[in-house]
Every structure is written in C-alpha cells, then in structure tokens.
Amino acid sequence: MNFDEILCLIGGFGKFQKTLYIWICLPQIFLAFHMLVSVFTGAVPPHLCHSSVGPQAFLNFTFSSPSSLYGQSELSCTVPLNLSGDAGLGDGHPSEKCQGGWDYSTETFQSTIVTEWDLVCEDASLNNIGSSVYMFGLLVGAVVFGSLADKYGRRIVILFNLAIQAVFGVGAAFAPNFYVYIALRFMVGTSISGVIMNAFVLGTEWTGSKQRMLAGIITDYFFGVGYILLAGLAYLIRDWRKLQLAISAPGFLFIFYIWVLPKSARWLMANDRKEEAWELIRKAAQINGKPLTKDLEMCQVYRVEKKNEVKKKHSFIDLVRTPKMRKHSLIVFYLWFANVLVYYGLSLNISDFGMNIYLTQLIFGLVEMPARTITLFTLNRSRKFSQLAFLAVGGTACLLTIFVPSDLSIIKTVLAMIGKFGITASLSIIYVYSAEVFPTVIRQNGIGIGSMCARTGGVLAPMMYLLRRLNPHAPMVLCGLCPLLGSALTLLLPETANKPLPDTIEDVEGSPLSEEHGGVSESSPGRTDDVGSSRTD
Incomplete structure (x- = not known):
C-alpha cells in the first residue's frame, strides 16, 4: 500500500484537506499583491521638465500624456532654449536637457517611486531593471527554497518565507533610496517563490489523486482575488509608501500558521520519520471521520527504498539525451518561458493601453476567473489542443493591438484583455x-527546469518594454509572436489526456533503449492515474 492508497482510506479531500487549503489559499491573495503592486508603485505619471528660468516659463506647455510615448515625450526630458513664444519642441526649436528636475501630475498618483527618485528620461530604464531584479528574486527563491524544502520539509520553509515576506515588504515601504528599495524587493521576490511552490506541493501531497487538478485551480482563484482587490486598494491609497505598507503589514498575522499549518506526512515517510507521519495520518483520519484500523497501521505503507533506487539512476541530462525526450523537453521549457513572459509582460504594463489604470487592473483581474474556470472543461478533452488554442488566442489578440490607433483605447484594452485571457488559461494548462x-x-527534474525557464521569462518581462525605444509596438509584437510560436510547437507534443502516464524514457521513445543511449532496462514503479501521484518528496 502506498500513500495515495492511504489517502483513499482516510479521505482524499475531506475536512482536513479543505481546512488545509484555506491556510494555503489565504497567502495567495498577498502573493498577488506583491507580484503586481509595481503596476502602481512604479507607475510613470505625466511629467514636465521644470525649467531653471522659473515655473512661469513653461506654463504654455502641457504635461506629456502617457499615450504619447508611454508616459514620456520629448518635452518631458528637455526644455526649449527660446521660452518667449508659444512654439513647442516639435517645431524645430533648439532645446537642452532638463537640468532643474521634473514636475509630475498628481491627478492619478500622489507619489510613486518614479516621482520620488526621478526615474525618468536617462534613468527611466532603472524602473524596468528594478522590476527585473524582483523577478530574479523569484528565480533565486525557486532554486534555493525548492532544495531546502526537500531537505527540511515544506512547512518550515513556508513559515520562514512568510516571515521574510512581511519583514522585507514592510522594510521596502521605508526604503531611503531606490537601490535599497530594489534590494528589499528582491528578498520579497525570493520569499514569494518559497511560499508559492511549497504551499502548492504541501496541498498536493495531502490531496487524493482525483481531486488534485481541481484543488490546484482553487489556489489560482485566490491569486485572482488578490489581483482584483489590489485595484481597489491602490485606488484608495495613492501614495506608494502607504500602499507598500498596506500590502505587507498584514503578513505578520500569518504568525498563527505556526499552530495550524501541518507538515507533509508524505515527505515525513519519504525521510524515514514514520512515527511523525502516522501521528498526522491519524489526526487527518479522525478529522475526516474515517479513523484508521489497527491492521492498516501495522502495514509497511511506503516503498521508499525502491523509489530512491530509481531516482539515483536518472538526472536532468536524461531530459535531452534521447531524440523524442529532447524534443518534448525543449518545447515544454519554451512554453513555460513564453507563457510567463507574456503573462507578466501584460500584467505589469497595463498603463500602456490608454485606459484608466485602476479600471484596467480590475478588468485584467476579473479575466483571471473565467480563464482558469474554462480549463476545467477543456483539459479532460485534450491537453494538446487546449494548450494550442489558448496560446493562439492570446498571441493573435496581442498582435492585433498594434493595428489599433492610440485614441481607440477601449478597443486596445479589449484586445489586451482577450490576450490575457488566452495566456492565463494556457499558463494554467502548462502545469x-x-x-x-x-x-x-x-x-521532478523536468518540472524544476521548466519552473526555472518560467522565472527567466519573468525576469525578462519588465525588460522587454525597453524595446519601446526602438519601436512603440515592439513589446506587443513580442507578446504576440512568442505565444504563436508556442502554439505551433505544441503540435509536436503528444496528447496526454485520458492516457496512462509514461513511467520511463523507454515509454516516451516507443522502443527499447540501451543504457549507453540513456534508457533503462528495468521496470519503474507502477503507473499512476494522475499528475504527481508518484511523488516521494
């Protein structure tokens, strides 16, 4: 009897698991806050160069409009030498670089990190770099806290990262300069990965195979709830420091998780801590109203030695050693990268679509709900064509935005919303x-490297908007072409819906493989009927 069979006896998704998912899902709301708050704290309000001649000198000029060049026009960074007339910079009049600082419009924001530290003109790229540093923190966190969780357990790593998130998140609200701010945000980013990964794994390891897909989608819904709530919170709090404090300080309330968050019994068994595991199993069975029998408790329930023996014979090199496995791996890694690149490329740059930033954030958050729901109905029919179709929808919609004039902001936002819908659904499917x-x-090697590729896409997402200097449409062209390429590549992947999971590389290749070609000659553990049911960590 393995752990999944025990879950069937004590209840795969009873009261114990439902309570656990409440504790897992609550932090997802705050994870969404931290992931997307830079949309508001790093926003670039319309601004105008403050002439050293005095404020009266530039009264004849207007603030640059975000729709002119995403918040920055020539007038934002220079001042005309001849200020006596009404002529603007576009008439060939000589100008010089802004020396006296900038005046910012306070119509939408009281303050942002851009207005406080003048991250415009020559320093405008620092804002994008800051967002990429945060995303790099996600990559580092995925690597560091993934391995630490395998060694020390999921629960302790989740608790540690919730503490990091609260402390460094609050610290960022009091950052004295931009460089300290991005360092603190980097630490918050590492903690986000630590919580997301291990909370998902903890829930998966306690959930029966039949309910895992649904349980995983539930956590995504709570991320969407945080997406929507952030729009309202940012609308009410227009000062970036107060907003940063508002999303971070409640994190200290998670201290009560010390007493309510359980360990993973599956992980305990895999690490020969069977007495602790059985204590948790008895507790879960009691809560679910299915107490264990004495005969079951006397069973040897976990074949750790056999599974560990299999693990030692394979490494990440096997992902690319043989032809079909190499093709499948490279395509899947690209899909992870493209999905996350476009998802955050759209999510972090909603001000580019010309509509009210708070309304656009709300709309993009609301789109998350149907996008994740529809996958519940399409996945069981076809994994392959679900992935292909949603990537095609997302990429096509993003490409169409470049043909919409800037004054038709509603149409552009609707197309971006459709693009976000497709990418969000595709991102749910790729898991x-x-x-x-x-x-x-x-x-596990494949999922781990796929996650790293996804984080690389997250790092590059803020940076791709520096391409606006080459062409204002370049970012959306990239957001369109990457998913379309992924859609085409998906045709080369196998259909996996309602089919047994492959256990060995030989199963993938479809013919016997010798050891020198990276194959295996012996049988691997029994097949499973659901994703992750053979996990031992």
Whole structure:
C-alpha cells in the first residue's frame, strides 16, 4: 500500500484537506499583491521638465500624456532654449536637457517611486531593471527554497518565507533610496517563490489523486482575488509608501500558521520519520471521520527504498539525451518561458493601453476567473489542443493591438484583455500538461527546469518594454509572436489526456533503449492515474 492508497482510506479531500487549503489559499491573495503592486508603485505619471528660468516659463506647455510615448515625450526630458513664444519642441526649436528636475501630475498618483527618485528620461530604464531584479528574486527563491524544502520539509520553509515576506515588504515601504528599495524587493521576490511552490506541493501531497487538478485551480482563484482587490486598494491609497505598507503589514498575522499549518506526512515517510507521519495520518483520519484500523497501521505503507533506487539512476541530462525526450523537453521549457513572459509582460504594463489604470487592473483581474474556470472543461478533452488554442488566442489578440490607433483605447484594452485571457488559461494548462509529458523517472527534474525557464521569462518581462525605444509596438509584437510560436510547437507534443502516464524514457521513445543511449532496462514503479501521484518528496 502506498500513500495515495492511504489517502483513499482516510479521505482524499475531506475536512482536513479543505481546512488545509484555506491556510494555503489565504497567502495567495498577498502573493498577488506583491507580484503586481509595481503596476502602481512604479507607475510613470505625466511629467514636465521644470525649467531653471522659473515655473512661469513653461506654463504654455502641457504635461506629456502617457499615450504619447508611454508616459514620456520629448518635452518631458528637455526644455526649449527660446521660452518667449508659444512654439513647442516639435517645431524645430533648439532645446537642452532638463537640468532643474521634473514636475509630475498628481491627478492619478500622489507619489510613486518614479516621482520620488526621478526615474525618468536617462534613468527611466532603472524602473524596468528594478522590476527585473524582483523577478530574479523569484528565480533565486525557486532554486534555493525548492532544495531546502526537500531537505527540511515544506512547512518550515513556508513559515520562514512568510516571515521574510512581511519583514522585507514592510522594510521596502521605508526604503531611503531606490537601490535599497530594489534590494528589499528582491528578498520579497525570493520569499514569494518559497511560499508559492511549497504551499502548492504541501496541498498536493495531502490531496487524493482525483481531486488534485481541481484543488490546484482553487489556489489560482485566490491569486485572482488578490489581483482584483489590489485595484481597489491602490485606488484608495495613492501614495506608494502607504500602499507598500498596506500590502505587507498584514503578513505578520500569518504568525498563527505556526499552530495550524501541518507538515507533509508524505515527505515525513519519504525521510524515514514514520512515527511523525502516522501521528498526522491519524489526526487527518479522525478529522475526516474515517479513523484508521489497527491492521492498516501495522502495514509497511511506503516503498521508499525502491523509489530512491530509481531516482539515483536518472538526472536532468536524461531530459535531452534521447531524440523524442529532447524534443518534448525543449518545447515544454519554451512554453513555460513564453507563457510567463507574456503573462507578466501584460500584467505589469497595463498603463500602456490608454485606459484608466485602476479600471484596467480590475478588468485584467476579473479575466483571471473565467480563464482558469474554462480549463476545467477543456483539459479532460485534450491537453494538446487546449494548450494550442489558448496560446493562439492570446498571441493573435496581442498582435492585433498594434493595428489599433492610440485614441481607440477601449478597443486596445479589449484586445489586451482577450490576450490575457488566452495566456492565463494556457499558463494554467502548462502545469498539468508538462507533468504528464515527462516520465516518472525524471518528472521532478523536468518540472524544476521548466519552473526555472518560467522565472527567466519573468525576469525578462519588465525588460522587454525597453524595446519601446526602438519601436512603440515592439513589446506587443513580442507578446504576440512568442505565444504563436508556442502554439505551433505544441503540435509536436503528444496528447496526454485520458492516457496512462509514461513511467520511463523507454515509454516516451516507443522502443527499447540501451543504457549507453540513456534508457533503462528495468521496470519503474507502477503507473499512476494522475499528475504527481508518484511523488516521494
């Protein structure tokens, strides 16, 4: 009897698991806050160069409009040498670089990090770099806290990262300069990965195989709730420091997780801590109203030695050693990268669509709900064509935005919303699809590297908007072409819906493989009927 069979006896998604998912889902709201708050704290309000001649000198000029060049026009960074007339810079009049600082419009924001530290003109790229540093923190956190969780357990890593998130998040609200601010945000980013990954794994390891897909989607819904709530919170709090404090300080309330968050019994068993595991299993069974029998408690329930033996014979090199496995792996890694690149490329730059930033944030948050819901109905029919179709929808909609004039902001926002819908649905699917493409013996290696590719996309997402200097439409062209390429590549992947999971590389290749070609000659552990049911960590 393995752990999944025990879950069937004590209840795969009873009261114990439902309570656990409440504790897992609550932090997701705050994770969304931290992931997307830079939309508001790093916003670039309309601004005008403050002439050293005096404020009266530039009264004849107007603030630059965000729709002119995403918040920055020539007038924002220079001042005309001849200020006596009404002629503007566009008439060929000589000008010089702004020396006296900038005046910012306070119509939408009281303050942002841009207005406080003048991250415009020559220093405008620092704002994008700051967002990329935060995303790099996610990558570092995924690597560091993933391995630490395998060594020390999920619960302790989740608690530690919730503490980091609260302390450094509050610290960022009091940052004395931009460089301290991005360093503190980097630490928050590492903690986000630590919580997201291990909370998902903790929930998965306690949930029966039949309910795992639904349970995973539930956590995504709470991220969407945070997405929507952030729009209202930012609308009420227009000062960036107060907003940063408002999303971070409540994190200290999670201290009560010390007493309510359980350990993973599956992880405890895999690490030969069976007495602790059985104590938790008895507790879960009691809460679910299915107490264990004495006969069951006397069973040897976990075949750790056999599974560990299989793990030692395979590494990440096996992902690219053989032809079909190499093709599948590279395509899946690209899909992870493209999905996250476009998802955050759209989410972090909503001011570019010309509509009210708070309304656009709300709309983009609301789109998350149907996008994640629809995957529940399409996934069981076809993983392959669900992935292909949603990528095609997202990419096509993003490409169409470049043909919409800037004054038709509503149409542009609707197309961006459709693009966000497609990418959000596609991102939900890739979690399930990739876990089914990789065989059991290297599944965790595949998921781990896929996650790293996703974080790389997150790092590059803020940076791709520096391409606006080459062409204002370049970022949206990239947001369109990357998913379309992914859609085409998905045609080369196998269909995995309602099919047994591959256990060995031999299953993927479809023919016997010799050891020298990276294959295995012996059978691997029994097949499973659901993603992750063979996890031992």
